[in-house]
Amino acid sequence: MISLSLCMIVKNEEETLNRCLDSVKNIVDEIIIVDTGSTDRTVEIAKQYGCNIYHFQWVDDFSAARNFAFSHAQNEYILTMDADDVFSEAEIGKLEELKQNLPTTIDAVTMKYLAGFDESGNVLVSLRQVRIVKREKQFKWHGAVHEYLEVHGNLLHSDIAITHKRMHKNSDRNLKIFEQRQKNGSTFTPRDLYYYANELYDHQQYKKAIKFYHKFLQTEKRWIEDEIQAHGRIAECYAEMGNMDYAINHALHALKFGPPRAESCCQLGFFFLKINRPENAVHWFQFATQLPPIDNGGITNHACSTWIPHLQLCICYAQLGDYQKAFDHIEIAGTFCPKHELILKNKEILDKYVKNPKTEHTL
16 A cells, blocks of 8 residues: 655635545545645644644745645655545545555556536536656646646556535636736746636636737647647637637637537537527537547536537527427436526426417527
8 A cells, every 4th residue: 555645735725624634634644734825724724634734935836835845745655636626435435445556656646627517516627637646756846827747657547536616716816927927027838828828818808818829829849638728718719809700710720639529519509609590500519419528638518518519409499490309409408407597497488388389488
């Protein structure tokens, strides 16, 4: 059995830290907590779990803080978590089994990261991340924001999942860090350019976001998953600015990287609906229903291959006057997400309309 150190960086996590540590305290052999300036009960809570607590002067660099935490680990392997991450009971069993049986030839372990859920508790967004590394390899974190672990050697892609239960609202912290780095003349890596563009997009600075997505796409050594996402985000930026021709053209770019993905098909379907072309949108949403999620490590929106295309097919067919098909698709959508407000509302309207075609309706 391997020994395992949990390394975390935290700041003002009194609402989430208990939940995180309770889920893993009986598995790990030590807990390293690096506090970057909490003003609440975070440190007090960490003490209750017998954590080894260190303080780190925040320098607008997440990698620096995480590498500092790693430097204090004493066990064979290091597990990394954030305070709003948890292992479910079922996943803890898998983690315990991994700890018992992991060959010491393995240098790093990836896990699925469940980052979002729909109203029915189904996984909405997931990706794959490195979560356990061999300490003697001295793997390092890179990137001031949206940091990543650079690993090599023997990797194990496990079926263990970590659940992200966000408590904090989105802030402009990361955007400010990028802007300050740009002001200081820092050199941006391709990854920096991509995530800076994402921050600009999230803050509705669409023209500037497009500029930095294009800078990212002009670099070398870019990850194909980020490249696909960048084209999709550029398309969304143009759609938000009302330029649907450019939006559709950039959405089509994502189809050149291999088998079509449900996310890209849904995006095109939405764009055609936006320009009142439901007859075109139908084909893209129908295609999305036939495509399984692709687990290449990047972000996967599972709803795009389950209830979203059926909900949109309902709307498309209603606009085309085929209310029976619209009803059929809203029923299918309901099998995936039975508590979704729009699904329930549209099903109620269509149920009445199918029974009485003279009923007035608005989907």
